[in-house]
Amino acid sequence: MPLPLPNYRDIVDLIKKGATIEAQEKIMQLREAALALQEDNFALREENRRLKEAQSLAAKLIRDGNCYYREEDSDRKHPYCLTCWDADRKLVSLILGRDAMRGITTISCNVCKARKKNA
Secondary structure (H helix, E strand, O other): OOOOOOOHHHHHHHHHOOOHHHHHHHHHHHHHHHHHHHHHHHHHHHHHHHHHHHHHHHHOEEEEOOEEEEOOOOOOOOOEEHHHHHHHOOOOEOEEEEEOOOOEEEEEOHHHHHHHHHO
């Protein structure tokens, strides 16, 4: 738990008493606290930006079967992994393949495949 921050009156009283070293220490505490607040503010703004981007992207995704597609991908040529988006909010392109024996198109995700191997 952080120490309570000194206030302006505490610092003024120390200076009036001639305790300039103690006053300087209190001023340094305030500077450190201000820097920590700036860092927290930056981190929160960055997190907010990322969340807004993800929300905007989510609004533009369309689920079709076991894949997601972007709204603008009207011909459905670029599928994205359902699991990766739903679990991690990561838009991962799927690999399209062809099973010649069965005559079907296959899809696979290298990220999910790697996750299963490492689990």
